[in-house]
Amino acid sequence: MVRDRLKELVDSVTEGNYPDRLSEENLSAFESEIMEEASGAVPPVCIMTTLAILRNEFHLDYDDLVISGTYQELLYQAIARNHLLGRFISLGNSLDESEYRFYDATMNSVAEDYMSLADLMVCDMEAFCRERHYSLEPEDLDRIDRFLVAIIALMSYCWNMVDMVCSLKPSIFKKKCYRVKERCHSILEMSMFKKDYPPIRERLHTLSSLTDRIMVDRRLDNLQMSRNERYKQNKMRLYNFTLRRIEELNNELEACDPMDFTHRSDLTKVLEQVHIFLRSFDKDR
Secondary structure, three states: OHHHHHHHHHHHOOOOOHHHHOOHHHHHHHHHHHHHHOOOOOHHHHHHHHHHHHHHOOOOOHHHHHHHOOHHHHHHHHHHHHHHHHHHHHHHHOOOOOOOOOOOHHHHHHHHHHHHHHHHHHHHHHHHHHHOOOOOOHHHHHHHHHHHHHHHHHHHHHHHHOOOOOOOOHHHHHHHHHHHHHHHHHHHHHHOOOOOOHHHHHHHHHHHHHHHHHHOOHHHHHHHHHHHHHHHHHOHHHHHHHHHHHHHHHHHHHHOOOOOHHHHHHHHHHHHHHHHHHHHHHOOO
């Protein structure tokens, strides 16, 4: 029964209904239904069963979608499956009586997968426009609109997935979003030259507005700082050694014979490289 209910929800998610189907209200009710249907099982066991079904019964990972070429058709089902995985992992970890720590390493790459799919959508949209010699006609607008809706959805859900453990760095996420927005504008402005298609203009405006909000999101900035700090703490011995080495090189440079230009030049070059290495600790790894 749990498998059937999960499959029913995931398979029913489409481009037109995903905001409603994946709303907080709808998913909270769905979680309650799943727990009630498995009322005979211990809650942690029910969660483990649900996660196993979501992981093994659906072929909606990034590799599955790209290799099969179904990422355009199954995109929203993939978002739904990943969304459910995240929610049930959180639900399992919130159970007071649970002795388990629920975790799925594949979720760490979901945000990066979303932006990779967004890049693929942009490439597909550009190929579509190129086939039409960068001159869109009214009959092409529905296809363009679908590309833009998919890109907006991917960026929106990726925004929510960026956290302390995901492989996509917050700073890189911002750069990717900006690049996607600029590429979309460039491709479509060229393809709509001297033509006015208000629906597409509206989609581009939505994409720009979303990107602007992402670019000024302080949560992402603070998250990047926290990730940088965590990286520094993990590499603190090497970080402290680098600081000491900079101090030693500065002392050697000050004590160096002012007329020994070769030695001073060599010390300066080494000091510059050590400074570059030190600055690398300000980048999340």
